[in-house]
Amino acid sequence: MGNIVVAIKQVFDTEAVIAISGGKISDQGVKLVVNPFDEFAIEEALKIKEAGGADEVTIVSVGGEKAPEAIRTALAMGADKGIHVDISSLGVIDEFVAAEYLAKAIATVPYDLVLAGRIAIDDGSSQVAVRAAEVLGIPSVSSILKLDIAGSTATVSREIDGGTETIEIPIPALFTAQKGLNEPRLPSMMGIMKAKKKDLTVLTPADLGVDATAKSNVLEYSLPPARAAGKKLTGEAADTAAELAKLLREEAKVI
């Protein structure tokens, strides 16, 4: 097998407190990181390459002007080169449009396998990678926990509700990674130094010639209603347990 492409997204750190400013989600003071689920995809690609199963790992990210930071992190982990589709000029794009750009960018390099995280923790829509597989005309399996490749066949275990299933599928194919697939490595100092010299290609929307318009519109963002603290019971365990059970049955009516 030759090349593995890993699609990644730069997102807010999970610690981020979300604020809305001018109708948009504010990025003021927010730390940006590689989407945690994409780290599993990067790690899996690196493991395959290190085991002699691939020659090269290419990182592709469709994102704004800061996205190269996320790509450099992946390069520091050990990926070979990066492609940044710089969409800063486009404003807001939806999953349909993002998938078209991602697919076109992936298709600029030879690939036998495409990996991505199962969900991006920002918009949480779990769509773009799978949509890109459809654009590329390759099969996809989402939320994988195990990946083995023998010749031109991949065997994957995927999470299903209540269990797992094992699927055999020919490559090239796209898989999205679930937590549990592996333990992502941290970039080493040496890796960070090397990453600075690795090839990072920037593509503009014009370079890719995508003709797609958004199919969805966000009308507004809102914050969830704040939950108020309720009744706090203190005292002997037996008393509080009895009172809680009574409240759940008689007041909340949930038992």
Next chain:
Amino acid sequence: MPNGIWVVIEQVKGEIRKVSLELVSKGKEFAAAKGEPLTAVILGKGIAGLADTVASYGADKVIIVEDDKLEDYTTGAYTSVLNKVIKAGDPNAVLLGNTAIGKDLAPRLAQRLGVGLASDVTGAEVDDANYLKFSRPVYAGKAYASVVLTDKPVLATVRPNTYAVAEPDASKKAEVSTETADIDAADIKAIVKEVIIAASSRPELVEANIIISGGRAMKGPENFKILEDCADVIGAAVGASRAAVDSGWIEQKFQVGQTGKVVSPTLYIACGISGAIQHLAGMGTSKVIVAINKDADANIFNVADYGIVGDLFDVVPLLTEEFKKMV
């Protein structure tokens, strides 16, 4: 003549998922508001008998597609079939459950249909301009987006437990049609070799009405038995915080939070969970939240409807005994 709202019914070995019945129930309300029919689409093998069931929950029409190749769910075959029946039937909206299958299938189907998709929807309302308007969590529920889709059919995956299941009425009948499964050869790529459903008498985490979760204060894997004993008395699922999962005390599939499952049960009981922002994002839409924690200042108490300041190892077994008296 517009062809109303379709619900893609998810069935596993002939059993309909609860979320599908939630969508038939709510979809019927939307369809009635639009003066249009509600259609249930069922793919699988040996599933014709399910038509009466979905009719009893309100489906006006049922489309059955049976084929050996649809017995096990695969992305390709299901996308192929649904794409064709949707194009032929031309519905205004198609709703799926935001389950493992729904999440795998819907993006692929949306791209093939060339339409948008509202994922993991937690609220919807009829809308004159865009047929339906959706509310969906972003940043795992730290914020919500109000979303409309520009093209028909309007496609959405809806989070389990968002809507109630209607009372079934066995006298209700639907107009049933059977379609042939027309699967493109190019879409038959995956072979399901093995399906392992973990033997558990407890409900699936994302569908459970009650969840009892443990965090760092559980101290070790053996102590989850305390939660399991309680769960089995009240028919609950057992969950965990990231701290408990990353400590290796419980499998990752039980993790609730921003990097785990996002749940919305009627009752969520957090035991020894401090209430990190990532955890709150995963269970903040629960109807009633209970916190049991030794630390009176734990953040979880700020969102809990009921809290007990105490040691979970003392409180939970006593609570289990109290529940036993009630159920």
